[in-house]
Amino acid sequence: MTADEGKVTIFVTSGPDTPQRCATPFYMANIAAAMDNEAEMIFQIDGVLLMKKGVADNLFAKEGGKSIIDFIRDAKDVDVEMRVCSAALQLHDMTEDDLIEECDGVVGAAYMTDVGLESELVLTY
Numbered sequence: 001m002t003a004d005e006g007k008v009t010i011f012v013t014s015g016p017d018t019p020q021r022c023a024t025p026f027y028m029a030n031i032a033a034a035m036d037n038e039a040e041m042i043f044q045i046d047g048v049l050l051m052k053k054g055v056a057d058n059l060f061a062k063e064g065g066k067s068i069i070d071f072i073r074d075a076k077d078v079d080v081e082m083r084v085c086s087a088a089l090q091l092h093d094m095t096e097d098d099l100i101e102e103c104d105g106v107v108g109a110a111y112m113t114d115v116g117l118e119s120e121l122v123l124t125y
Contacts, residue, residue, distance in 0.1 A: 006120035008032035015046030023061035026071035033078040048088035
Protein backbone atom coordinates (compact mmCIF):
# COMPACT_ATOMS: atom_id res chain seq x y z
CA MET A 1 0.00 0.00 0.00
CA THR A 2 1.43 3.39 -0.96
CA ALA A 3 0.86 6.70 0.80
CA ASP A 4 -1.96 7.50 -1.66
CA GLU A 5 -3.84 4.29 -0.95
CA GLY A 6 -6.15 3.52 1.92
CA LYS A 7 -7.72 0.40 3.31
CA VAL A 8 -11.42 -0.33 3.11
CA THR A 9 -12.87 -3.22 5.09
CA ILE A 10 -16.39 -4.43 4.45
CA PHE A 11 -18.11 -6.64 7.00
CA VAL A 12 -20.92 -8.68 5.44
CA THR A 13 -23.49 -10.15 7.84
CA SER A 14 -26.36 -10.41 5.35
CA GLY A 15 -26.91 -13.71 3.61
CA PRO A 16 -29.23 -15.54 1.23
CA ASP A 17 -32.35 -14.70 3.27
CA THR A 18 -31.88 -11.03 2.31
CA PRO A 19 -30.63 -11.21 -1.29
CA GLN A 20 -31.34 -7.52 -1.95
CA ARG A 21 -28.51 -6.72 0.51
CA CYS A 22 -25.96 -9.08 -1.06
CA ALA A 23 -24.74 -7.29 -4.20
CA THR A 24 -23.87 -3.85 -2.79
CA PRO A 25 -20.97 -5.00 -0.58
CA PHE A 26 -19.18 -6.46 -3.60
CA TYR A 27 -19.92 -3.39 -5.69
CA MET A 28 -18.47 -1.12 -2.99
CA ALA A 29 -15.37 -3.33 -2.71
CA ASN A 30 -14.91 -3.05 -6.49
CA ILE A 31 -15.18 0.73 -6.32
CA ALA A 32 -12.69 0.91 -3.45
CA ALA A 33 -10.20 -1.25 -5.36
CA ALA A 34 -10.70 0.79 -8.56
CA MET A 35 -9.81 3.89 -6.53
CA ASP A 36 -6.45 2.25 -5.67
CA ASN A 37 -7.43 1.23 -2.17
CA GLU A 38 -6.79 -2.09 -0.53
CA ALA A 39 -10.20 -3.73 -0.17
CA GLU A 40 -11.07 -6.62 2.10
CA MET A 41 -14.39 -8.28 2.80
CA ILE A 42 -15.07 -10.29 5.93
CA PHE A 43 -18.15 -12.50 6.06
CA GLN A 44 -19.78 -12.96 9.45
CA ILE A 45 -23.04 -14.42 10.80
CA ASP A 46 -25.25 -15.26 7.74
CA GLY A 47 -22.81 -13.57 5.34
CA VAL A 48 -20.60 -16.65 5.53
CA LEU A 49 -23.27 -18.51 3.54
CA LEU A 50 -22.38 -16.38 0.49
CA MET A 51 -18.98 -18.11 0.53
CA LYS A 52 -20.53 -21.60 0.66
CA LYS A 53 -20.22 -23.65 -2.52
CA GLY A 54 -23.35 -23.43 -4.66
CA VAL A 55 -25.20 -20.74 -2.66
CA ALA A 56 -24.23 -17.62 -4.62
CA ASP A 57 -24.65 -19.31 -8.00
CA ASN A 58 -28.44 -19.02 -7.94
CA LEU A 59 -28.79 -15.95 -5.73
CA PHE A 60 -29.82 -12.62 -7.24
CA ALA A 61 -30.20 -9.23 -5.55
CA LYS A 62 -32.79 -8.34 -8.18
CA GLU A 63 -34.86 -10.57 -10.40
CA GLY A 64 -33.27 -10.64 -13.84
CA GLY A 65 -30.03 -9.16 -12.51
CA LYS A 66 -26.54 -10.50 -12.19
CA SER A 67 -25.96 -13.45 -9.87
CA ILE A 68 -24.09 -12.92 -6.60
CA ILE A 69 -21.38 -15.33 -7.74
CA ASP A 70 -20.72 -12.94 -10.65
CA PHE A 71 -20.36 -10.04 -8.18
CA ILE A 72 -17.94 -12.22 -6.18
CA ARG A 73 -15.86 -12.99 -9.27
CA ASP A 74 -15.83 -9.34 -10.33
CA ALA A 75 -14.43 -8.44 -6.90
CA LYS A 76 -11.76 -11.14 -7.14
CA ASP A 77 -10.78 -9.81 -10.59
CA VAL A 78 -9.72 -6.53 -8.93
CA ASP A 79 -7.92 -8.31 -6.06
CA VAL A 80 -10.49 -7.85 -3.31
CA GLU A 81 -9.61 -10.19 -0.46
CA MET A 82 -12.43 -12.24 1.05
CA ARG A 83 -12.28 -14.01 4.39
CA VAL A 84 -14.83 -15.70 6.62
CA CYS A 85 -15.29 -15.60 10.38
CA SER A 86 -14.38 -18.86 12.12
CA ALA A 87 -17.31 -18.57 14.55
CA ALA A 88 -19.74 -18.09 11.65
CA LEU A 89 -18.48 -21.30 10.06
CA GLN A 90 -19.28 -23.10 13.31
CA LEU A 91 -22.67 -21.37 13.54
CA HIS A 92 -23.64 -22.84 10.18
CA ASP A 93 -21.95 -26.23 10.68
CA MET A 94 -19.51 -25.48 7.87
CA THR A 95 -15.83 -26.27 7.38
CA GLU A 96 -13.18 -24.80 5.08
CA ASP A 97 -14.02 -27.57 2.60
CA ASP A 98 -17.46 -25.97 2.14
CA LEU A 99 -15.99 -22.66 0.93
CA ILE A 100 -15.78 -21.48 -2.67
CA GLU A 101 -12.35 -21.06 -4.23
CA GLU A 102 -12.68 -17.26 -4.21
CA CYS A 103 -12.51 -17.26 -0.40
CA ASP A 104 -9.05 -16.33 0.94
CA GLY A 105 -9.37 -18.08 4.28
CA VAL A 106 -10.77 -18.14 7.77
CA VAL A 107 -10.08 -15.52 10.45
CA GLY A 108 -10.90 -15.00 14.11
CA ALA A 109 -12.07 -12.13 16.27
CA ALA A 110 -8.60 -10.66 16.91
CA TYR A 111 -7.86 -10.43 13.19
CA MET A 112 -11.21 -8.79 12.48
CA THR A 113 -10.70 -6.25 15.26
CA ASP A 114 -7.19 -5.38 14.04
CA VAL A 115 -8.34 -4.98 10.43
CA GLY A 116 -11.19 -2.71 11.47
CA LEU A 117 -8.89 -0.53 13.56
CA GLU A 118 -6.32 -0.29 10.75
CA SER A 119 -8.84 0.67 8.06
CA GLU A 120 -9.58 4.18 6.89
CA LEU A 121 -13.14 3.13 6.10
CA VAL A 122 -15.27 0.31 7.53
CA LEU A 123 -18.61 -0.58 5.95
CA THR A 124 -21.14 -3.06 7.26
CA TYR A 125 -23.91 -4.77 5.32
